[in-house]
Amino acid sequence: MDLTVNAMWFSIALVFIIAAVSKIAIERIMLDPVYKPRPPVVNSVSLIRLVLTKGLRAMICDQHRKLGSVFSVSFFGLHKVTFLVGPEVSGHFYQGLESEISHGNTLEFLVPIFGKEVGFGVDITTRTEQMRFYNEALKPSRLRSNVDPMLKEVEVSTNLQSEYRHDYIPSIILTPLSGLLLQDYLAKWGQHGVVDLKHEFEQLIMLIASRCLLGTEVRENMFGEVHTLFRELYNGMGLTSVLFPYALTLANRRRDKARVNLSEIFTKIFRSRKRAKQVESDVLQNLIDAKYKNGRSTTEAEVVALIIMLLFGGNHTSSLTSTWTGACLLRHQRSLTAVVEEQKQIIRKYGERIDYNILLEMDTLHNCIKDALRMHPVEPMGIRKVHKNFIVKTKEGTEYEIPRGHTIVSPVLYNHNLPYIYKDPYVYDPDRFSPGREEDRVGGKFSYTAFGGGRHTCVGEAYAYMQIKVIWSYLLRNFELKLVSPFPETDWSKLVPEPKREVMVSYKRVAA
Ligand code: HEM
Numbered sequence: 001m002d003l004t005v006n007a008m009w010f011s012i013a014l015v016f017i018i019a020a021v022s023k024i025a026i027e028r029i030m031l032d033p034v035y036k037p038r039p040p041v042v043n044s045v046s047l048i049r050l051v052l053t054k055g056l057r058a059m060i061c062d063q064h065r066k067l068g069s070v071f072s073v074s075f076f077g078l079h080k081v082t083f084l085v086g087p088e089v090s091g092h093f094y095q096g097l098e099s100e101i102s103h104g105n106t107l108e109f110l111v112p113i114f115g116k117e118v119g120f121g122v123d124i125t126t127r128t129e130q131m132r133f134y135n136e137a138l139k140p141s142r143l144r145s146n147v148d149p150m151l152k153e154v155e156v157s158t159n160l161q162s163e164y165r166h167d168y169i170p171s172i173i174l175t176p177l178s179g180l181l182l183q184d185y186l187a188k189w190g191q192h193g194v195v196d197l198k199h200e201f202e203q204l205i206m207l208i209a210s211r212c213l214l215g216t217e218v219r220e221n222m223f224g225e226v227h228t229l230f231r232e233l234y235n236g237m238g239l240t241s242v243l244f245p246y247a248l249t250l251a252n253r254r255r256d257k258a259r260v261n262l263s264e265i266f267t268k269i270f271r272s273r274k275r276a277k278q279v280e281s282d283v284l285q286n287l288i289d290a291k292y293k294n295g296r297s298t299t300e301a302e303v304v305a306l307i308i309m310l311l312f313g314g315n316h317t318s319s320l321t322s323t324w325t326g327a328c329l330l331r332h333q334r335s336l337t338a339v340v341e342e343q344k345q346i347i348r349k350y351g352e353r354i355d356y357n358i359l360l361e362m363d364t365l366h367n368c369i370k371d372a373l374r375m376h377p378v379e380p381m382g383i384r385k386v387h388k389n390f391i392v393k394t395k396e397g398t399e400y401e402i403p404r405g406h407t408i409v410s411p412v413l414y415n416h417n418l419p420y421i422y423k424d425p426y427v428y429d430p431d432r433f434s435p436g437r438e439e440d441r442v443g444g445k446f447s448y449t450a451f452g453g454g455r456h457t458c459v460g461e462a463y464a465y466m467q468i469k470v471i472w473s474y475l476l477r478n479f480e481l482k483l484v485s486p487f488p489e490t491d492w493s494k495l496v497p498e499p500k501r502e503v504m505v506s507y508k509r510v511a512a
Contacts, residue, residue: 036391036401039070060414069394081407087444088395093410094454098124104385109245115305129292134459137286144356146212150470153207158189191509196502197326201319208467215282217269232258237495266304314460317378320498322468325372328428330483339365343476359469367430369468373450378496380413412449421447479507
């Protein structure tokens with residue numbers, strides 16, 4: 001009997017407590033104009049099957065449809081990851097102050113690769129100044145002089161030498177690459193043959209980088225060595241190294257050794273230039289000459305780290321984009337005809353010459369690269385950590401508060417395919433960026449984020465377009481090309497997704 005009475009009183013008390021708490025909560029919502037609800041939450045366990053069977057994109061699509069453009073995924077109640085879908089809710093992600101939103105420790109694994117003197121190894125003030133050095137070194141007025149050396153590399157790499165190459169030579173036969181072998185290899189495109197674009201562009205971009213970024217010493221005397229070391233450093237970005245960057249694994253030890261050897265090479269160049277008071281026109285020189293606001297010059301170790309970071313940011317991204325552009329163009333006859341026609345028109349106007357201003361006139365080619373990158377972004381997802389609560393407003397007008405501690409994700413790949421921004425988003429259609437359509441502009445500032453945006457926007461965008469245009473304008477002018485392997489699928493197992501397997505292209509040199 002006593003038990004029943006107690007249970008009754010307990011139930012009544014509970015009802016009162018719940019009512020009181022709800023009243024306070026409702027009053028807070030009604031009275032506090034600043035109060036905003038948190039985004040809807042979905043449990044990660046319920047999503048695992050979908051992610052494993054259909055992939056991350058399908059999961060985002062599914063939740064976007066069910067929950068709207070802002071939703072959180074809870075990992076066992078311990079950590080929440082909030083997805084921000086679409087340009088309307090992406091402003092703070094890209095523009096928020098570093099003290100409020102930053103990469104946090106998400107890129108910690110890059111510190112042993114780049115060095116503790118740059119990027120995520122230094123405080124934000126130093127990093128901002130270092131980004132200024134890059135911006136200075138890569139500004140259009142400096143880039144102009146790089147067109148000729150770039151073109152020279154493409155010509156040398158594809159020009160007929162003594163032999164014809166009819167068949168594709170698997171790269172494995174040619175690696176490890178000694179400098180001479182590599183240059184011989186690249187000099188033998190000949191009259192016709194078949195190549196793997198992915199492989200060719202990786203080499204070509206490295207050659208261009210060694211000439212324009214690193215300078216004569218590397219390009220002329222130690223290209224092969226630097227290329228091999230750089231590859232070893234790049235291979236240190238496997239899953240284990242990303243998760244445990246300081247573990248004593250074989251991959252990490254190889255990575256560290258390659259870093260030490262690269263550092264020795266660049267340090268020698270740094271010292272020899274200083275000793276001989278030699279001044280070159282490459283980006284390395286700009287970094288050697290750079291000065292912090294307080295007048296301090298960059299140190300040897302900083303220059304080494306800065307140049308490694310630049311190679312990392314620029315090489316793989318550019319070679320993959322060149323490859324995707326090729327695959328898209330050679331798959332879509334309409335676009336291919338349009339870019340070839342554009343080259344003919346430009347030749348009629350300027351002759352065979354290509355310079356910085358002429359490259360700027362290649363709008364059709366520009367849009368072809370841009371749409372390839374829209375469909376195949378090298379960074380399919382941007383990630384940041386929230387240090388201070390902030391509010392987002394969806395395009396329907398709903399406001400949510402994203403609290404401190406959340407990880408936030410901008411799903412670039414998904415955003416690039418939103419049908420209310422891009423017409424027929426899964427169709428390769430470079431004209432979508434032409435005057436009159438300009439779908440990325442109409443959609444708002446962060447509709448197109450293949451190069452990031454806001455505070456961490458890519459400093460190498462102009463350089464990247466320039467080198468990809470140099471390569472493709474040269475190829476389109478001099479070769480008939482055909483994609484002979486199937487259109488590549490994406491290999492999502494890589495940290496930077498890339499075309500799966502080789503991208504085989506047959507070529508025939510056209511008569512001058
Ligand atoms: C098609 C080629 C390229 C693509 C798609 C690309 C893409 C990107 C993206 C998405 C970011 C932003 C990363 C973030 O928000 O966390 C970025 C940053 C960066 N990129 Fe590029 N990039 C390319 C070429 C280059 C080149 C050629 C260079 C240098 C020569 C370069 C240097 C950098 C650097 C230094 C940053 C860091 C900026 C910062 O943290 O403030 N990139 N790039």
